[in-house]
Amino acid sequence: MAKATKKQALGRGLSALLKENSPEINSVEDKNADKLVGNIVEIDIDKIDVNPFQPRSYFNEEALRELATSIKELGVIQPITVRKLGDKFQLVSGERRFRASKLIGNTTVPAYIRLANDQEMLEMALVENIQRKDLDPIEVALSYQRLIDEIDLTQEQMSQRVGKKRSTITNYLRLLKLDPIIQTGMRDGFLSMGHGRALINVDNTDDQLDIYEKIIQQKLSVRQTEQLVKALKDGGDVEVKPKTVAKTVEVPKFVNKGLKTFSEYFGHKIDVKLSGNDKGKIMIPFHSEEDFNRIKKLLE
Known part of the structure; x- marks a missing residue:
């Protein structure tokens, strides 16, 4: 019981600090910055603005509802991260947890507070975005390209920041050379990164689109696509064998x-x-x- 009381008292102290000194704490040199920055605090949801640098534009509604159900039962296990911005806060990471908390009517959310300028915000948002598991290859490639264009990172520096091999980054960036129609097909899940990497080796856009149509119509595998590309480069043609359809087992x-x-x-x-x-x-x-x-x- 004593431990719980102590925790609540700490929460009240930090909450008071937020209300009394919030506008003045904007850098590590400011008074009381060391007491606020680096702490996890329950923050009013209406005091938090979303990250304008967030590269993610689509949030699966069903997945959000499932996360909201989890938060309702277990709470927010991993706090969101925010930066101090005047008398409000701005999301650095955790927008799904933030949205799900709002969805179930929570008025506060646990947040880790840090300081960051606009460039750091953009870099953190892009790097976190790249680490997600549900991105399509074009989304990853665009995030890498933004790090190059807007943060002025080299591929070697990106390799160190995101923990990926430089060759992996190069392979993603090459996808942006594909025709926009093919890029859209990858974003919509009609073909994989393997298909895209095979099509990159086709220089002519019309030839790219011809093969793309065959991939869609005939449901070609990556291996079959590579065969078509090789045949095109060799000046010949190749017969695409249909994939073997696995025998379905009736569900009891x-x-x-x-x-x-x-x-x-x-x-x-x-x-x-x-x-x-x-x-x-x-x-x-x-x-x-x-x-x-x-x-x-x-x-x-």
Whole structure:
């Protein structure tokens, strides 16, 4: 009980510091900066503005609702990060957690406070964006290009900042040389980065688009696309063999009946992978660390 009281008192002290000195704390040299910057504080949500440098423009509504459910049950496990900006705050990272918290009507959110100028904000937003798992290849490439154009980083410096090999960065950047129609196809998930890397080797835009149409119409694999590109460069043609369609296994009635119960319990659409003879695996998806911990708690 004493420990909880102490924690609440600390929270009141920092909250008072926010209200009394908020506009004056804008650099590490300012009075009381050491007491505020570097601390995790519950901040009023309406005092936080989104990051104008955020390269991410689309947030999956279903995933946000799932995260909101997790936050409602477990709270915000990982605080968002904000920078001090006058008498308000601006998001540095954690916009999904911020949006999900607003979605369930939370009035405050735990936040780690730091100081950062506009260039640092842009760099942090871009680097964090690159580290996400759900980006399409063109989004990654555009983030790399913005780091080059707006932060003036070399590919070697980017390699160190984002922890990726320089050759990996180069491969992403080359995708931006593809025709915009093909780039859109990659963003929409019609073809993979492997398809794009194969098409980069085709110099003529019309030839690129011809192969792109074949990829879509015939559902070509990366290997088949590479064969088409090689044949084009060799001045010949190649017969594209259709992919072998795997034999589908009929889902037993007892599985279909149970899936709905599983899905309702875990708050996700649960899938199964069947191996025949009433055998298979149950697959439970998760969309964030918070979501994973929520599911883990359900299984305890």
